[in-house]
Amino acid sequence: MQNKLKNNLGLLGWLSGGRYGAERYAYALHRLSGLGILAYFLMHIFVTGSRVNGKAQWDQTMGFFSSPLFKIGEFMVYLAFAYHAINGIRLIMVELGYMVGRPGLPSFPYSYSTLRQRPLFVVVMVLAAVLMIIGGADFYHMMR
């Protein structure tokens, strides 16, 4: 029998950072971006599947998705990807024990794993922002 605690917060437990700081909001955003990417990916499988019927069918499908509304949606997916991918690297590093330091007895001034990985968090957010800006420039070129 697994020892599981009951989740009394339900969906709110996913989104609310409470008193847990920036990393908790990063976690909520990681999940939201993941769900957005999954929804897009499932549609993407069928949209790109249209190429099996030849170039004419592909052009017709792309014509349907060429409106600015879809382009904005695609850009939103790109933003979600940039965030999810770069924040995911941080999560893997932390999961494997990098950048969180060694465990030790608490002594003043207190240092804890969340605080020790904070520089990594900042670097990751900056990198994600840079990727978003580069992607934004590309979308701007495509829209023109």
Place this chain on the structure above:
Amino acid sequence: MRESKLWAWHIVTAAIILVLLGLHMGVMHLGAILHALGIGAGHPTHADEVFRRSQQLFFMVTYILLLGAALFHGLYGLRSMLFELSLSKTAEKLIGGLCAVAGFALFIYGGYVAVAVFRLKGV
């Protein structure tokens, strides 16, 4: 033990996706910039360009690998989120089963498309 193995695969597929989707995003979303700079081929979503890529062995293989890794990673992530809602054992089994069936079905469909388009080469 089973959940630990699935979690390990979740991390392994994340690393695979990072490389392959990074490549895919580079081709798709840096293409316009490279094209504007006079580097690279045509627009990444133009039919000629899409079919040119799809009919190369490298892209066909990486599309199938990416498809499998992304389906596992995405559906396992969704399953984990839903399991955190303190569902009954029956609901957990149902969700797990649905995710597995949907994942296999989509992998077969996507894999079929990748191979079929690759085999159109020269037709």
